[in-house]
Amino acid sequence: MITRDPQTLDAPAVRRVFAIMAARGIDVRPEAPAPPDEMEMVDARIPARFRKAEVEHPQLHDWVQTMLATTRRGSSGELTAVGGPSLLMIGTTGTGKTYEAFGAIRALTSAGARLAWKATTAADLYAALRPRTGVDTERELATMARCPLLLLDDLGAAKASEWTEEITYRVINHRYAEMLPTLITSNLPVSQLRQAVGDRVASRLAGMTGRAIFTGPDRRRHPAA
Numbered sequence: 001m002i003t004r005d006p007q008t009l010d011a012p013a014v015r016r017v018f019a020i021m022a023a024r025g026i027d028v029r030p031e032a033p034a035p036p037d038e039m040e041m042v043d044a045r046i047p048a049r050f051r052k053a054e055v056e057h058p059q060l061h062d063w064v065q066t067m068l069a070t071t072r073r074g075s076s077g078e079l080t081a082v083g084g085p086s087l088l089m090i091g092t093t094g095t096g097k098t099y100e101a102f103g104a105i106r107a108l109t110s111a112g113a114r115l116a117w118k119a120t121t122a123a124d125l126y127a128a129l130r131p132r133t134g135v136d137t138e139r140e141l142a143t144m145a146r147c148p149l150l151l152l153d154d155l156g157a158a159k160a161s162e163w164t165e166e167i168t169y170r171v172i173n174h175r176y177a178e179m180l181p182t183l184i185t186s187n188l189p190v191s192q193l194r195q196a197v198g199d200r201v202a203s204r205l206a207g208m209t210g211r212a213i214f215t216g217p218d219r220r221r222h223p224a225a
Helices: 011-023 038-045 058-069 097-110 122-129 137-146 162-178 190-197 199-208
Strands: 071-073 079-081 086-091 117-121 149-153 182-186 209-214
Touching: 038 097, 058 071, 058 086, 058 097, 058 209, 086 097, 097 117, 097 149, 097 182, 117 122, 117 137, 122 137, 122 149, 122 162, 137 162, 149 162, 162 199, 190 199, 199 209
Parallel strands: 086 182, 086 209, 117 149, 149 182
Antiparallel strands: 071 079
16 A cells, blocks of 8 residues: 655656556546546636627628538547638627627537637737837737637727738738638728728728628627516
């Protein structure tokens, strides 16, 4: 009977003890940790208000199904997304665009798809990429541009400048060229969005995204009964 932690024994002694136990049919392999719950991991990264979000809009539902159709099954049985379409979600403030976008990410996870994703508002993107000492903003930009799935929220809401237009162009152009799935929300109608982001970005959005229109009252001011 071992009366002290085996890790305090010398290595040969540990091997001899394990050999004796194995010969007697005692399983000495360490118990494998249980795999983490994927939904819990995803929800931990989603803002608290959207952790129970579900897909309601038919075009978001279609987007999820199309994304699932692009997945392949890995050796351990999980579904890994290998591409897919992008979607531009247009509607006035409070019509549920951000809620549904996070709902779509949750729906993919619930269906078994595994893919790296990032979510940011346009304003937060610009803030993170402003040049400052000690921060490799080019690396940060590349991370956003190249991630397998990007949710870019509130495009056109931040104050526009030549610099913000250039940042938006670099992110969108890379995702357009590499056909990386992107969920984009905006409170602006298409004509105003073009003015806000510039012709180069607007042209690529037209070429890479389907469109989902959100209507109705501001849910924040008029919550459902």
